[in-house]
Amino acid sequence: MRSLEPVTRPLTVHPGDTVEGRYRIIELLDVGGMGAVFLAEHLLLKRRVAIKFLHVELTRDTDMIKRFMKEAHAAGTLGHPNIVEATDMGFLDEHTPYIVFEYLEGALLTEEIYRVSGMPPRRALAIARQIASALEAAHNAGMVHLDLKNDNIFLGDKNGAADHATVIDFGISKFMEVDAESTQPGVPIGTPEFMAPEQIETPDLVDKRADIYALGVCLYEMLTARRPFAGDDPRVLFHRIIHEPAPPLARLEVPANLDAFVFELLAKDPATRPPTMREVVERIDRLQLEAVRERRATRTRRRTEQSQPVTPPPVARPSSLAPWVLAMFVAGSVGGVLHALDVRAPDTRRAEPPPVLEIDAETEQLNALVGAQLRTTRLRADSIARTPMLRAAIEADAATVDDVLRSERILEPTANETIEVFQATAGKLASLSRAPRTAAPLSGIDDARILRTSRGLLVEASAPIANHDTKLAGAVVVSALVDLVPIEQKVAARARKFVAAATTPPVIEIAHTPERELLRRARTTCLGIAALLLLYVAWMLSRRE
Incomplete structure (x- = not known):
């Protein structure tokens, strides 16, 4: 997720400036590692566009300029409905390049995933097919994306259709035939959690199958609201990606054929993945067709069962004593x-013997469970805090904000989840709305914490709400209960007492029977x-x- 903190690096342009007499800068949209993106308007056509400027300090880096120009080339020549379109480009003061893109309205796919806490298989497959189709066009043009992730997929409405996916940011893409020297030899490039094993081990030899692996990570995250491998230490993360199998999806609603397809995309050996994006698209088409047939068969069975007469069960006679x-x-x-x-x-x-503290496999499982829930809760809070309607209304009165939250269905907690929105007033956070309304109030915490309750471990995370001037205007706090039942059942087979303490890392206290x-x-x-x-x-x- 991108940070909501105020911008500290120097900007190339500012709201109100005019670019080459054609585009008027309206507001800053986002800042990334390579450049800043602004909302602008074409003065003659009165059409809104998004303009990306390379950071000033990178204009002397020839490699960065090459990547920037490569992104313009990809967006301007591929001409695919699911790839962002570049309509113009130029230079400021003959040094700073910029690209003019179509203006997309909606949200990043990552934000939507964590807003709904994971997507149903039908919706995830529909989005994955659009992404695969876009990458097929790029691969046919001899280009590999190399940084595919849900943060680089924009989700919105287009031509009356919902969930239109648009692939953005081809900044580190590679031309398969002529780009052998476009990257530093032996240096992995990309987002670690989405990198294929060969992208880490032999970055000079990667091909289009690295994008196929990344699509598998995207689909995995869409279905589960978590990534197969995550961590703060890159060395540990890279070791897990290369050597450890991806954790199971653990979602009952995901059919077996879709589950197997996801793990085929995530295969360690590129040779065992689908060889091309064309085959990936065809496989997704078959999965969607099989899902339609299964839904029809289920409806037919239900109608048949409802039409059959109900026969009363026979009266049981007393058996032998x-x-x-x-x-x-x-x-x-x-x-x-x-x-x-x-x-x-x-x-x-x-x-x-007195109760003893055991740090064993159960504790590792608990740590993984709490860590995954903490990350999901943080991303969930950040996704809600970035909702445009909430940012626009956060400084209004409490009744107005609550009305916006309810009408736009921004606060839709899942089971065992509580969401509360706070407004910054005179340096303090005041509660505006809570969902569900019957839930206990949350506190305006700064970051995240783990609490021990009578029901289990409670994970709380907070995200700041910035107004359109990027100033702190409020906060979103999300709390979720960690399900300890599987671990409790496992421990109960050989213990009399189970206590999960809210420590870092969490601890299991077991009193042996x-x-x-x-x-x-x-x-x-x-x-x-x-x-x-x-x-x-x-x-x-x-x-x-």
């Missing part, structure tokens, strides 16, 4: 034997079963009478 009496006798006998052993055994309650406690539990269980069987036999006898 002999097996039940025998089972009651066995359970009671076993319970009696266990009781006798417990009475004769010496009392060792004082010798039971002594043998005598197991003996007492077994005795209680057997006697309980015997009592239930006795009640059942008595009920059967009463029915026979």
Whole structure:
């Protein structure tokens, strides 16, 4: 995600300036590593455009200028509906190049993914197909993107169709036939979390299959709202990308054929991935067709089941009592034997070991679970904070802001999630709206924290809301509950007590179950079963009478 902090590096132009007598600068849209993007208007055509200027300090770097010109070439010549179109380019003061792009309205795909906490398979496939089609056009023109990621996909409405995907930023792309010297030898280029293994190990030899891997990461993130590999240390991240298998998608609604397709795109060996984007597009078409057939078959089965007459179940007749009496006798006998052993055994309650702290596989699993939830919650808060309608209304009165949030459906929490919007007033944060309304209030935290509650671990993250002058105007706080049930069930098989402490890293506290406690539990269980069987036999006898 891009930062919302005020711009500190010098800008080439400012709002109100005129570029070569044709474009009037309106406002700053975004700042990246290579340049700044401004909203502008063509003075004669009265058409809004986006103009990207290379940063002043990079104008003396020939490699950066080559990359910048390469982006203009890609956007101006590929002519694909899912690739951003460049309409003009030029130079300021004969030194600073700029590119004029079509102005796109909407949001980055990353923002939408974390706003909805992961997309349904049908929607994710439709977007992935558009991306694959755009990259097929680039590959056919001899160009590899090399920095494909959901931050470089713009999602909006076009010609009345929703979810129109547009691939942007070909700044580090590579021409497969003539670009052997366009990058520094042996230096990986791209966004680490989306880089293919060969892009890390042999960056000089990458080809179009690196884009196929990156598309797999994009699709994985669309479906799960997380990336297969993430981390702050590049060395650890690169090692995992090269050597470790991607974690399972773990979403029941993702069909098996789509799950297998995602992991085929993420194959470590380029030779085992689909060889071309044309094949990727065809595979997605088949997946969409199979999904349509499955939905039709499901509707047909439901109609058939609803049309069939309901036959009342046959009345069960009392069965023989002999097996039940025998089972009651066995359970009671076993319970009696266990009781006798417990009475004769010496009392060792004082010798039971105290609770111990175990840092093992369960703790690593908990750390991974909390880390993934913390990252998702941060991105979710940042995505909501960047919503244009919220940024425009944040400085209005509370009733107006709340009305905008509800009407634009900006606050739509998922299960076990709470979202609260704060307004900055006199240096303090005041709550404006919360969803769900019945949830407990959140506090205006600065960054993120982990809390221990009676329901489990609660992850909270905050993101600043900047107005159109890039000044702090409020904050969004999102809290989500970490599901500890799978770990609790795993630990319960050999422990009496489970506590996940809100520390960094989180800690599992396990009190081991002594043998005598197991003996007492077994005795209680057997006697309980015997009592239930006795009640059942008595009920059967009463029915026979």
